Amino acid sequence: MDPQAQGPRAIDIYVDILLLVLLVAAALVVVTLRNLLAAALVLGIYSLIMAALWVVLDAVDVAFTEAAVGAGVTTVFMLLAIAATGRHEKIAHRRPWLPILASLAVGGLMIFGTLDLPAFGDPQAPAQQHVAPHYLEQGEAETGVPNIVTAVLASYRGFDTLGEVTVIFTAGIGVLLMLGVASRRRRAGESDDDDTGDRS
């Protein structure tokens, strides 16, 4: 099995499989850990492996987002949430059969849905036939942006991106207002940190 003979795609596939196995292992570790602080840390590991997978799949911008948001910001949010609540998961004594069945059914449906998808990287797939050839051929001339993903996001779908940014900005203002109000109330009360749902 000489990868040189099979070209770079063969290496890609080996690396993909190795990373996917690691991803599943990390996910299983997160589910089985009872210590929530450790679970949050392993969730960061999951995001890092996912980001490496995105890089191998050549989606570098998605990988950046995954590493910054998934491994960075989300871990910090999780830690803040754990600090506000508790460190250990409560052990459920009864088996939640209905939720297990529902998630298995939805997962099975999704796998069933992927059976109809065109093969990975198939040049004849509808997604590659629609506007993508135009973007790839004319993108640099029309927008002057060398990276085609950036060109599509910031120029061809500029209004779409503007809408997304507006939504995220509004959500950020909302969260900041809520957090600001909460901390000001705590400071005014001069009490200890029982700060949940106490509206006096």
Next chain:
Amino acid sequence: MMALAAVAALVATVFLALIRAYLGPTVYDRVVAVNAIGTMTVLLIAAVGFLMGRPEFLDIALVYALINFIGTIAVLRYIKRRRARDAEEAESAEGAEGAP
């Protein structure tokens, strides 16, 4: 073949660090495991970039190294603050056990 062996070795190291993160009795074991996996990711991206003839992946690897560092610092700061708070509580509660 050599390059594939390098990638396989990196992935095996990530797996070992993952086991440490799962078992690791103290929080610090886990923090070190996360940091090591971050470093492996950086190396993996660099190695894959070399394999696929994309040297610009090295820049991405550098940014990952920065994010990894900041993340580790954030987690350790949180742990430090919680330790201080736990110690305070233990002092006031007289004999309540500290964090493991």
